[in-house]
Amino acid sequence: MADLPNSITIVSLCYATLMFVGFMIVMFVGTMFLPGKVHQGCLLSDGDRKSYKLNGLLLFIVTTCAIALLTQVFHLSLAPLHTYFWSLFIVANLFAFTLTGILYAKAKHQSINIPRNIVKELWFGVELNPTWLGVDLKMFAYQPSLIGLGLLNATFAYVQYEKYGEISTQMLMFQGFWWSYLASHYYYEEFMLSTWDIIAEKFGFMLVWGDLLLVPFFYSIIGWYVVDRTEPMSLSTVVSISLLYLIGLAIFRGANAQKHQFKKNPNAAIWGKPAQTLEGKLLISGWWGIGRKLNYTGEICVYFALALTSGFNSFIPYLLPLWLCLLLPHRAWRDEQRCQKKYGSLWDAYCAKVRFRMLPFVY
Secondary structure (H helix, E strand, O other): OOOOOOOOOOHHHHHHHHHHHHHHHHHHHHHHHHHOOOEEEOOOOOOOOOOOEHHHHHHHHHHHHHHHHHHHHOOOHHHHHOOOHHHHHHHOOOHHHHHHHHHHHHHHHHOOOOOOHHHHHHHOOOOOOOOEEEEEEHHHHHHHHHHHHHHHHHHHHHHHHHHHHHOOHHHHHHHHHHHHHHHHHHHHHHHHHHHHHOOOOOHHHHHHHHHHHHHHHOOOHHHHHHOOEEEEEOOHHHHHHHHHHHHHHHHHHHHHHHHHHHHHOOOEEEEEEOOOOOOOOEOOOOHOOOOOOOHHHHHHHHHOOOOOOOOOOOOHHHHHHHHHHHHHHHHHHHHHHHHHHHHHHHHHHHHHHHOOOEEEEEE
16 A cells, blocks of 8 residues: 555644645636536426536546646646645545535525424535525535546556656556546536436535545545556456446446436437337336446446456455445435335336346346
8 A cells, every 4th residue: 555644733734724725716716717508407396497507527627737737847746635635634524514514504594494403404404506606516516526536546646656656557547547437427517417416405514525525535545555556467457447447437427328318308319219218207218228227337337447456455445336335226225215206106117117226137
């Protein structure tokens, strides 16, 4: 495993605060002022439909190009993010708690009806779509979350090069997998507008902490172990891991794309043919005709491929895909409970038509 970062001190916390707050400001200003196409969100429970300016792809590209330029021209290193990792983690936690308190106070000031269970309201949130300076904060949180994850992951390549004077095949795969994962997310950013988080979840500590802490700090855990993987890797191993990643990403993004296209246009073509549905409400074409939650299966494959770049010297890199093996089946079950309540007998007919949830012929 790579060397642990420096200990936590007052000085390290000050540096981490400057890094974190500066990054959040850059992300927010970029979201405010970079151009982007305006998309209509889904119809909400109160009958409202929000409009969103989506410029995440441009923000991701600008950030990537800026880092590349600063690295090549001004010899910038991202290694300090590795050095101050745990200090950044502490600062991010303080920021998450502070933001949660501000969101709660703002909702109370606006006379939003707040039940007596304050702990529950702080955890789940009060407002569905809190906005500041014209920016939807719940949608914005994906920018520091995912771009921050990308920066932390890139840090491990800088550390490996400074430590060993080379970038290994394993590290190239790790970086390439993550970059393509994030790039494809932003290319299909519109799909986020039809997710449960955006449509129905209020913005409280659960989502704030998940976006600002869980995703960037936990999802980068594999990189700590890829830093010291400098031994040669066989071509067959590279091809096998890459195939697992590409197949997983194709299923994950493809299934979500088909669902979003169907929600926008029930007559959309799926795999070159008109979409087949049950009463025009439930899609049974494409991936959704094979499994009811294959998008989750694809996502798990992606993370197992990422973990495999670290080798088998430690089980810790596999905590991420193993955790998703617990989280996503449970989420699939919760999703189906909501669908059963919403569609009733039509959902029973869908389950009879599409028998398997995540693994055809198994589960």
